[in-house]
């Protein structure tokens with residue numbers, strides 16, 4: 154494991170250093186004192202593992218494919234942008250537009266996430282992107298979602314803190330969102346409907362959450378003892394009929 | 399069934415003396431216009447279905463077919479044209495949004511046709527490109543403030559550049575909106591002509607990776623087929639913000655067109671709609687755009703120029719200046735006549751501004767702000783011939799994108815029905831029986847011929863002006879004069895009126 158002290162280093166130099174070391178055959182990194190450096194892990198391929206201590210900047214792991222990153226701290230905006238594959242474990246909160254256009258891999262957030270998370274996530278064949286959020290989420294969660302899974306747990310909420318913001322899953326046309334708890338109908342996009350979970354859903358949920366709970370030392374039993382709902386699209390072609398031919 | 403008020407647009411006129419009832423027209427028409435009438439023992443036609451793509455006319459062995467405008471005259475009315483009336487009938491029957499294809503056909507001023515080029519007489523003699531060297535080579539990308547050399551005399555601080563043999567590129571057309579055979583033709587022609595084609599937001603089909611050196615890969619709001627190998631496959635990356643035919647709105651490839659190959663290339667399940675949101679949801683500001691530009695640069699190790707494509711809209715100059723400051727290496731501006739596989743008719747025909755005015759405004763603004771050397775400027779929408787290109791370069795463009803012209807070269811007849819997926823010329827379709835009508839070998843040849851012809855014409859026009867390198871024409875607006883333009887238009891274009 155190579156340790157890099159990111160204190161005071163510009164993102165360009167930091168990322169270049171990581172790439173150079175990868176070129177020399179290094180695969181495991183421990184980045185310490187990370188403080189807002191953007192684009193860490195961008196475009197990196199499989200078999201690279203990274204521990205990040207501090208707060209990485211925007212676009213962490215954008216366009217990456219296979220990289221594994223654990224962040225001991227919060228992350229900012231644009232994390233896992235167009236991620237193709239890989240695993241991101243964040244021991245903290247995440248900002249806006251997490252997982253935009255994400256096609257594969259897992260993103261586990263221990264805390265809350267901001268606005269526009271999981272927009273236009275899409276699955277393809279064996280690729281199934283998964284975002285699991287321990288806390289709450291802001292507006293536009295899963296907008297335009299075309300595939301994959303989002304699980305929103307809403308743990309550790311203070312008093313009447315809402316599970317999720319407005320415009321949930323607007324334009325969704327694929328994939329599924331699991332919510333631990335109910336959501337007011339006026340927050341839902343017209344393109345989805347809430348449903349109770351079937352046995353397949355529970356199996357899936359347990360499998361996905363088992364891994365998540367292991368990472369954060371959460372009790373799976375406790376988490377799945379609550380009531381879950383799922384959101385699925387009404388149609389895979391929500392706008393198929395709006396045109397005059 | 400309720401009464402339909404739709405009336406045919408075209409009239410099929412079959413010369414029965416010539417028709418030999420071979421039924422070629424019937425087999426060739428995906429719109430099911432022609433049929434053999436067994437009672438009458440002769441061919442007949444359903445005029446209403448005809449889109450006037452001329453497939454039947456071209457292939458009829460005895461040249462028995464003629465197509466004309468349907469002589470349906472509503473009571474004369476300048477305000478309520480037949481088109482307006484028919485559109486209302488259509489919408490009253492369906493409640494839908496009017497959809498169309500290709501570029502804005504409306505009768506608005508085409509500025510290219512009001513620009514005239516200069517030529518040398520007596521002084522500064524003209525040059526004959528047949529006998530003298532003439533340079534069309536064009537480099538796209540950020541140019542440094544000043545160049546630095548190493549010991550061997552090589553420039554050491556040059557950011558990545560695209561090298562073009564001629565200042566022409568094929569503009570973004572996705573596999574999905576066009577057929578694989580059309581994509582293959584464009585890709586191969588680009589590689590043989592030392593120019594670039596652009597993948598559009600459709601991913602890169604496996605068969606096209608071999609043309610990577612001549613590929614600009616696009617990243618748009620849907621991020622279809624965008625991954626590491628894709629980004630690294632091309633020589634440049636283009637962020638698509640907007641497109642001239644539909645500024646401000648996203649794309650929508652209907653599920654019917656998402657067959658196996660398209661699905662694999664876009665990396666989405668078969669049969670689902672491919673929706674590209676109107677905005678990139680990670681870009682709400684110039685600062686956000688910068689972030690995407692640099693995320694892409696980081697992901698591709700700063701080895702490729704990044705282009706940002708926008709449609710020409712009212713504030714285009716200010717937006718372009720922001721894009722230049724955001725770190726783009728190329729700005730592509732698409733005018734309101736730019737083509738498309740599908741766009742709402744109202745948007746296509748009413749949103750955006752002419753590319754000629756946008757180009758002049760952007761070039762001026764970038765110069766004023768000292769940013770012009772930091773970005774190359776590419777314009778499209780619509781370039782119809784080599785003179786348009788020469789005028790664009792004189793107005794300040796580094797190169798042009800051609801889309802419609804390239805499709806026409808491959809056989810497109812501008813019927814504007816691309817959105818139906820039934821292109822009889824095998825271009826804007828995914829139906830296997832139609833796709834195979836476009837032979838990529840022939841497509842490549844025709845594209846090559848077009849670009850060769852245009853390049854030669856450009857050289858002749860340059861030679862006529864006494865210029866021997868396209869570089870010397872760039873932004874040289876003294877080579878342009880306007881006719882039939884008002885003082886305001888002349889000022890925006892930065893040119894004098896003819897005779898001045």
Ligand code: SF4
Nearest residue numbers: 810811813814816821
């Ligand atoms: S590409 Fe095909 S459908 Fe589109 S205008 Fe041309 S001929 Fe018509």
